[in-house]
Amino acid sequence: MSSEKTKDARPVLALSGGVGGAKLALGLARVLSPGALTVVANTGDDFVHLGLHIAPDIDTLTYTLAGIQNRDTGWGRDDETWSFMAALGELGGETWFKLGDRDLAVHVERTRQLREGEPLSAITAGIARSLGIASRILPMTDDPVRTRVMTPDGPMDFQRYFVEAQCAPQVTGFHFAGAADAEPHPEILAALGDPELRAVIICPSNPYISIDPMLALPRLRAALAACAAPVIAISPIIGKQAVKGPTAKMMAELGHAVDAVTVAEHYGDLIDGFVVDTVDASAATRIAVPVMVRPILMRSMSDREQLAAAALEFADRLTAGRA
Ligand code: FO1
Numbered sequence: 001m002s003s004e005k006t007k008d009a010r011p012v013l014a015l016s017g018g019v020g021g022a023k024l025a026l027g028l029a030r031v032l033s034p035g036a037l038t039v040v041a042n043t044g045d046d047f048v049h050l051g052l053h054i055a056p057d058i059d060t061l062t063y064t065l066a067g068i069q070n071r072d073t074g075w076g077r078d079d080e081t082w083s084f085m086a087a088l089g090e091l092g093g094e095t096w097f098k099l100g101d102r103d104l105a106v107h108v109e110r111t112r113q114l115r116e117g118e119p120l121s122a123i124t125a126g127i128a129r130s131l132g133i134a135s136r137i138l139p140m141t142d143d144p145v146r147t148r149v150m151t152p153d154g155p156m157d158f159q160r161y162f163v164e165a166q167c168a169p170q171v172t173g174f175h176f177a178g179a180a181d182a183e184p185h186p187e188i189l190a191a192l193g194d195p196e197l198r199a200v201i202i203c204p205s206n207p208y209i210s211i212d213p214m215l216a217l218p219r220l221r222a223a224l225a226a227c228a229a230p231v232i233a234i235s236p237i238i239g240k241q242a243v244k245g246p247t248a249k250m251m252a253e254l255g256h257a258v259d260a261v262t263v264a265e266h267y268g269d270l271i272d273g274f275v276v277d278t279v280d281a282s283a284a285t286r287i288a289v290p291v292m293v294r295p296i297l298m299r300s301m302s303d304r305e306q307l308a309a310a311a312l313e314f315a316d317r318l319t320a321g322r323a
Helices: 019-031 056-067 083-090 100-116 120-130 158-164 187-192 208-214 218-226 247-253 260-270 278-286 301-322
Strands: 014-017 037-041 046-050 052-054 136-139 146-151 154-157 173-177 201-202 231-235 273-276 290-292
Touching: 014 019, 014 052, 014 136, 014 187, 014 208, 019 037, 019 056, 019 301, 037 187, 037 201, 046 158, 056 100, 056 120, 056 301, 083 100, 083 290, 100 120, 100 158, 120 136, 120 173, 136 187, 146 208, 154 158, 173 208, 187 218, 201 301, 208 247, 208 260, 218 260, 231 260, 231 301, 260 273, 260 278, 278 290, 290 301
Parallel strands: 014 037, 014 201, 037 136, 201 231, 231 273, 273 290
Antiparallel strands: 046 052, 146 154, 146 173
């Protein structure tokens, strides 16, 4: 897009879940000066599987920012082979959660380092460095937080709900075990308090299962509420449909209208601006904060870059309007 010379070096903080959020994170990384972007990753989806610590959203962000994500699934690595899964299946092992051969290396190495006492954030930074990523990827916390999905039949561990049950059970709510006592990573709090911070971008991730686990950390939520920089969220809903995943299904099951307005209301006072798709232009009058209306579906790299640049310009306009 723009040449290196014109790229903005002011720091930007993005909050992101997996696939949908990672697309915009990549757009932000590409329009900003190298190193200007810090992405906070949801770790509520993390779990221990086959003895390995799996961190799906960290890995989706890492692979996407490194340009080596699996383009068919959105999660996992490109050029993947599945010999390990096939061999595990022959032994009658658990195959409901697919770990590719190349992806496996990350889980094995992460688990080894965690056992040696390294914090998840340092391990994540090391993996990102090895893959040549200039942006910083920060787990929301180094403490364990686990998302549980409430259903009429009782609580379910997140990945059992999401992958094994393919989001079929009705949801009645969510619980983020450990969140109340978890400390946000100190660099997140430092970034939110930095007077130079240009913007906070809430990526078009699922508000309930990708962004809420972060907002459930009391000190992170308070720091976001107190942040001087504009906080801009991008809608994960276009019309009455989620761009990806179960967001629309969850909204309906929770008794909310399935539209962008519900997402803006969900974030409430935490956001200073909201970006909706052109098909939702008429919703703008029902949203309590300034709204930018533009295409938000990210099919191409240029879509990712243009949406990222537009969200940052929107933030700059809000900052200028405050002066
Ligand atoms: N998602 C699936 O739908 N099926 C899988 O078998 C699967 C395996 C998997 C392995 C590693 C990884 O990092 C992610 C993986 N995901 C899989 C994605 C995933 O767990 C979810 O998309 C996220 O947790 C939701 O953001």
